Amino acid sequence: MSTSWTTLCGADDLPDGEARAFEIGEARLCLVNDAGSFFCVDDLCTHGRAFLSEGYCDTEDCVLECPLHGGLFDYKSGEACGDPAEKPVRTYPVRIEDGQVQVRL
Numbered sequence: 778m779s780t781s782w783t784t785l786c787g788a789d790d791l792p793d794g795e796a797r798a799f800e801i802g803e804a805r806l807c808l809v810n811d812a813g814s815f816f817c818v819d820d821l822c823t824h825g826r827a828f829l830s831e832g833y834c835d836t837e838d839c840v841l842e843c844p845l846h847g848g849l850f851d852y853k854s855g856e857a858c859g860d861p862a863e864k865p866v867r868t869y870p871v872r873i874e875d876g877q878v879q880v881r882l
């Protein structure tokens with residue numbers, strides 16, 4: 778893991794309760810705004826070829842639901858927590874710096 782931080786967007790740019798995809802080099806990330814706390818995971822589902830940012834974001838249960846087969850992932854831990862998803866998605870450290878959401882790849 779590198780020690781440099783990459784800016785994704787302004788903290789006000791992603792509405793509360795939403796998830797959005799960002800492409801940084803080879804990586805495609807899914808950023809979630811949960812009441813002003815931001816979480817970042819790999820956007821590609823570990824079960825198949827679908828993007829979690831295009832599914833349902835449930836900030837009550839802290840999960841992303843895959844749009845293809847409904848697999849669930851905890852966006853805080855990356856854990857797969859609903860069939861048919863079994864393998865976790867990778868998580869990335871996030872910080873807010875000068876009003877910008879930054880991720881460490």
Ligand code: FES
Nearest residue numbers: 822825843846848
């Ligand atoms: S592709 Fe995501 S649950 Fe199947």
